[in-house]
Amino acid sequence: MTVPAAAGPRRIVCLTEETTEWLYLLGREERIVGISGYTVRPRRARQEKPRVSAFLSGKIDRIVALEPDLVIGFSDMQAALADQLVRAGLNVWITNQRSVEEIFSTLHTLAVLVDARGAGERWIADCRAAHARIAADVAAWNRRPRVYFEEWDEPMISAIRWVSELIALAGGEDVFAELGRMPMGRDRVIADALEPVSRAPDLIIGSWCGKKFRPEQVAARPGWQAVPAVQNGRLHEIKSCDILQPGPAALTDGLAQLHRLIADAARHGV
Structure with missing residues (x-):
């Protein structure tokens, strides 16, 4: 046949x-x-x-x-x-x-x-089940770390919507969640370089669209020494291929990396 x-x-x-x-x-x-x-x-x-x-x-x-x-x-x-x-x-x-x-x-x-x-x-069913397990783990936490996700540095651009949603799923609070709802990158530009400072993120994650993230450059920005994430050395990179592609990678490896970083911050009580 x-x-x-x-x-x-x-x-x-x-x-x-x-x-x-x-x-x-x-x-x-x-x-x-x-x-x-x-x-x-x-x-x-x-x-x-x-x-x-x-x-x-x-x-x-x-x-x-x-x-x-x-x-x-x-x-x-x-x-x-x-x-x-x-x-x-x-x-x-x-x-x-x-x-x-x-x-x-x-x-x-x-x-x-x-x-x-x-x-x-x-x-998709297996992926949703993995997401449910992460959500159940997060539900037991006492506090959600505040997260600043930077998609680009000049100008500073905050997390696109799926990344903002994955931050929440992974146990964090996106400090620019209102910008994450904006579909266009130009609408997620942070004009005031001190605005992230005022939002006091516990964790900074950079994914500069294929360019290597430089945590030392971020930490050295004027006024950023007051940021809890900078004071505690919590500046990390997730490669753009793992988080900024709207497909399987973001839903699996990208989310897993977010969850590990956010869980570590939550565990240490920052």
Whole structure:
């Protein structure tokens, strides 16, 4: 008996890393014909797949030559790149997920699209169960440490919505939670360099969009010596590939790192 081939797009170009990681997790990596040059998860993808784009730009002629039946990207920031690809005659899907629930929904949609609904739903169920275990652990804490998450340093940009939500899930209190609800990076810019000081974070986490976080530079900012996190040496990095990609990494490794750092701060009573 002949087993029918899996349905859905057969040749996919992934303009961002989270789509690549998800297709590998679903066992659909053979459908990927091109990836972002920023891809590091999974590591093997860089050896197996041609790199055809940055974040804001791409090698249009090379992408077209790959004859993809679908190109997948993320965020309004890729609108210009998507426009070029559409004008080149390609099918393009740009997702714009911002919350944890939107990430789950996007992952589910893609799993259905590549005929891997069962595998996708099992992974999502396991991930939700892990989140529930963290929430149960956090529920027993006496105090939630205050967390300042910095996505960029010049200008200072605070946590995007899914990171803010993951901070809360991990047991922390995002000191700029109101900015986390803003979808655009420009709306999360902290204009007053002393505003984070006034919010007195117990923990500072940096993830500078691919640039190495420099805790010593943050600690040396004028007036920041009064910040509890600086006084107690609680300035840490979570790499952007683990937390700033709206896909599997943020929901697993990124959250786990947040939880360890926040739990350590809570344990030491800062």
